[in-house]
Amino acid sequence: MSENKSGSGYVEAEFTRDSKYISDRITSDGSGRWPVERGRYRLVVARACPWANRSVIVRRLLGLEPVISMGMTGPTHDERSWTFDLDPGGRDPVLGYERLQEAFFARDPDYSRGITVPAMVDVPSGAVVTNDFPQMTLDFSTQWTAHHRAGAPELYPEHLRDEMDEVMERVYTEVNNGVYRCGFSGSQRAYDKAYDRLFGTLDWLSERLESQRFLMGGQITEADVRLFTTLARFDTVYHGHFKCNRQKLAEMPVLWAYARDLFQTPGFGDTIDFPQIKEHYYVVHADINPTQIIPKGPDTSGWLLPHFREQLGERPFGDGTPPGPPPAGEQVPADHGPGGIGHRL
Structure with missing residues (x-):
C-alpha cells in the first residue's frame, strides 16, 4: 500500500499493486532465450487466484494442456510463498519443489519481489521464466499457435x-x-x-x-x-x-x-x-x-x-x-x- 497526497494536501492510503514482474517472453520466432517448445515449460497456478485463473482458462480454450503442463499450489500461502501442499508429500511432482519460491530463487538467488502466480517455469532449469500474467495469456494466443487444438477460438483477433x-x-x-x-x-x-x-x-x-x-x-x-x-x-x-x-x-x-x-x-x-x-x-x-x-x-x-x-x-x-x-x-x-x-x- 502506498500513500498518495491529493491536491488538497489530504493523504489517502490508496492500494497500489506491485506490477514489476519478470517480463521475459516465450516466443515462436526463436530469437529469444525462451523458445516455444512442447513439454519444456510448466504453468504454476492457484485455483484461488483470479490472475492465475485467466491462464488456466486460456490454456484450456486453446487446447495447450498436452504442450504446457500445469502445477497447482494450495489456496493459502504465508509471507514466503505459495506451497504445493495439495500434491503427495507436499512437492510438485515435476519440479520437485515444496514452494514456488524455489523456482524464483533458481532464476535469481537474490530475488526479493513478490512470489506470484501464474508463473511459467522452465522445467530443465527449474527457473521461473515469467510471472507477467497479462502478457502470458496473450502469448498463449499469439506465440503458441502451432500447438493450438483444432477448432481453438481466436481469443485476440x-x-x-x-x-x-x-x-x-x-x-x-x-x-x-x-x-x-x-x-x-x-x-x-x-x-x-x-x-x-x-x-x-x-x-x-x-x-x-x-x-x-x-x-x-x-x-x-x-x-x-x-x-x-x-x-x-x-x-x-x-x-x-x-x-x-x-x-x-x-x-x-x-x-x-x-x-x-x-x-x-x-x-x-x-x-x-x-x-x-x-x-x-x-x-x-x-x-x-x-x-x-x-x-x-x-x-x-x-x-x-x-x-x-x-x-x-x-x-x-x-x-x-x-x-x-x-x-x-x-x-x-x-x-x-x-x-x-x-x-x-
Missing part, C-alpha cells in the same frame, strides 16, 4: 486489438484491480473513490453487454476471460470481504446473465473452485479478516440457472469449437462447484 486493449485496460484498472483497491483501502476517502470507480465501470459494462453477448461482440475473446475471473469471485468474496457491496452480482441482471453464460461454457466454470477461493481470501488476508473464519455461504447453485444470452448470438467460439473435458488430474472436485460444500474441511 488482430482486427479487434486496438479496441480490445482499451477495454481490457479499463476492466483491469477499474474492476480486476478495482475490487482490491476497495478491499485494501487505508482510508475512507480512498475506499469511497475506489468504490465509485468500480461500480461506475460495472454500470458501463452492463450497458455494453445489454445488446451484445460478449465484450467484443458475438464471440468470446480474452477480454471476456479477464472480466469473468473477477465476476466469478464477486459474490463469494468481493461483495463482503472487500466491501464491494452496492449490489451483489446476482442483483445486476445483465452482468449476472453474462457471467452465467460464460460459467456454463466449457473452459470457464469448470475451472472455478469456490471453496479454495474462499479459503484463500478469508485466511490469507488476516489484516482484513483477523479471525480467519471462512463463511459457509453464499449459495452458488444460481450459476447453473438459464441465462438466455444465446438469444443475442449462437457462436461463442466463432468458427471454432468448445474444448473437451478437463484432463485427468485437473478437474475441480464436484462438491467444490455450484451448490457444493461451503468450505474445505
